Amino acid sequence: MADPRLSSSNHAPGFPPAIRLEPGQLIPFDQPQQHMNHPPPPGMNPMMQMQQGPPPIPQLPPQMFTTAAQLLDLTDKKLMVVLRDGRKLIGVLRSWDQFGNLVMQDTVERLFVPKEFLYADIERGLFLVRGENVSLLGEIDLDKDDYIPPPYQLAPVDKVFALKKAEDVENKKSEKLKQKRLAKEGFEGEHAGEAIL
Amino acid sequence: MLFFSFFKTLVNHEVTVELKNDISIRGTLKSVDQYLNIKLDDISVVEEMKYPHLSSVKNVFIRGSVVRYVHLPAAAVDTPLLEDATRREASQAVAKAKQG
Numbered sequence: 323m324a325d326p327r328l329s330s331s332n333h334a335p336g337f338p339p340a341i342r343l344e345p346g347q348l349i350p351f352d353q354p355q356q357h358m359n360h361p362p363p364p365g366m367n368p369m370m371q372m373q374q375g376p377p378p379i380p381q382l383p384p385q386m387f388t389t390a391a392q393l394l395d396l397t398d399k400k401l402m403v404v405l406r407d408g409r410k411l412i413g414v415l416r417s418w419d420q421f422g423n424l425v426m427q428d429t430v431e432r433l434f435v436p437k438e439f440l441y442a443d444i445e446r447g448l449f450l451v452r453g454e455n456v457s458l459l460g461e462i463d464l465d466k467d468d469y470i471p472p473p474y475q476l477a478p479v480d481k482v483f484a485l486k487k488a489e490d491v492e493n494k495k496s497e498k499l500k501q502k503r504l505a506k507e508g509f510e511g512e513h514a515g516e517a518i519l
Numbered sequence: 520m521l522f523f524s525f526f527k528t529l530v531n532h533e534v535t536v537e538l539k540n541d542i543s544i545r546g547t548l549k550s551v552d553q554y555l556n557i558k559l560d561d562i563s564v565v566e567e568m569k570y571p572h573l574s575s576v577k578n579v580f581i582r583g584s585v586v587r588y589v590h591l592p593a594a595a596v597d598t599p600l601l602e603d604a605t606r607r608e609a610s611q612a613v614a615k616a617k618q619g
Contacts, residue, residue, distance in 0.1 A: 387527060389552045392580055402576055406585070408540065410572045422556075422582060436569050457540065457585040460562075460576030469575040471567060 393418045400467070401426070402460040403451065410434070411449060412462070422453030435485045439473045442482035521608050525601060526551040526589075534559070535590035536581055542570055544579060555583035 385391060396415050403411045403426065413429030426449040434441045504510070526548070535545040536557060543566075546559030560578045564570050573579075 387523070387550060387552050389554065389556055392550050392552060392556060392558050396580060402572055404572070432572065434571055436571070441571070453582075454584075456582050457538065458582065459580040460573060461578050462575050463577035466575040466577075470571050471574045474571050 389420055389422065393422070396459060396461055400462045400464070402462055403456060404458040404460075405451070406455050406457050411446070411451075413446075413449065415459075419453075422456055424451045424453070424456065424459075425449070426451065433479075433482045433486050434474070435482055435489060437489065438485055439475060440477040440482050440485065441470060441474055442477055442479040444479055520553075521604055522555065523551065523553055525604075526555065526557075529591065529595055532592050532595045534592070535565075536586055537588040537590070538581065538585050539587045540585070542566075542573075544573070544581070546579070549578065552583075555586065557581045557583065557586065557589070 393415075397418070399415060401413065401415050403413070403424065405411065410432045411426060411429050412432055413426035415424060416427045417425040429446040429449045431444045431446050432441060433444070529548050530550065532548055533545065534548050535543055536559065537543045542564065544559060544562050544564055546562035548557065549560045550558040558578065558580050562573070562576065562579055564573045567574060
């Protein structure tokens with residue numbers, strides 16, 4: 323039987339163990355199984371054998387390194403979500419799952435037009451966002467809540483929306499040109515799949 | 520899994536994450552998960568005026584799939600160790616493929 327400390331019992335529920343170890347097998351790198359409370363037996367950690375210098379940094383518990391743990395901290399907080407298409411949603415995160423699907427309450431969509439330094443808010447309400455469409459979640463610092471750096475100014479939604487649309491059209495054009503030139507050189511751009519959609 | 524472990528050794532270091540939509544966000548690496556989703560604290564955006572939506576944000580969760588590069592502090596990376604670990608993982612993969 324392998325060392326019980328190396329068994330896969332201390333990973334977060336619902337998540338598979340990081341790497342399955344055979345008895346006697348060396349640990350490939352630093353394993354999540356080792357952490358502060360359970361130092362590995364001497365000779366088991368290649369990091370220890372190889373590092374002549376300072377001892378390895380104690381590892382944080384593996385439960386901290388799951389999607390769930392990361393999102394748990396953000397639950398019921400006011401967040402700014404950037405979607406893959408560039409939309410910015412501001413709302414309170416109420417629920418989520420392991421895929422990063424999100425439920426946002428009291429959501430406001432904020433449009434920015436960097437060229438004219440204008441922005442506008444549109445009330446949207448409740449959102450369920452599919453995880454694959456999320457690019458970034460930002461927790462809003464409540465001390466700096468709704469701080470938008472000058473010279474950005476609030477403008478009527480209609481005006482900002484029209485400007486934004488014009489800007490998007492222009493961006494799409496330049497993106498298309500870029501893809502075309504890249505394709506000519508034999509590259510397949512990062513957003514190649516999305517550009518078609 | 521190797522790079523998951525590798526990123527875990529970089530927790531609490533300053534890194535710059537460049538996204539596929541060209542935003543570069545600098546901050547302290549707080550957490551990483553199996554998909555290489557990244558959590559950064561005390562962030563600063565390289566071109567703030569271009570990305571005003573991040574001005575009132577203190578920490579971010581970045582989905583791994585939108586990351587283009589992570590700029591690492593050279594001093595925090597033990598390159599020989601990483602090379603060794605990579606080779607070991609590769610040889611294990613080969614051994615496993617032969618078995619199965």
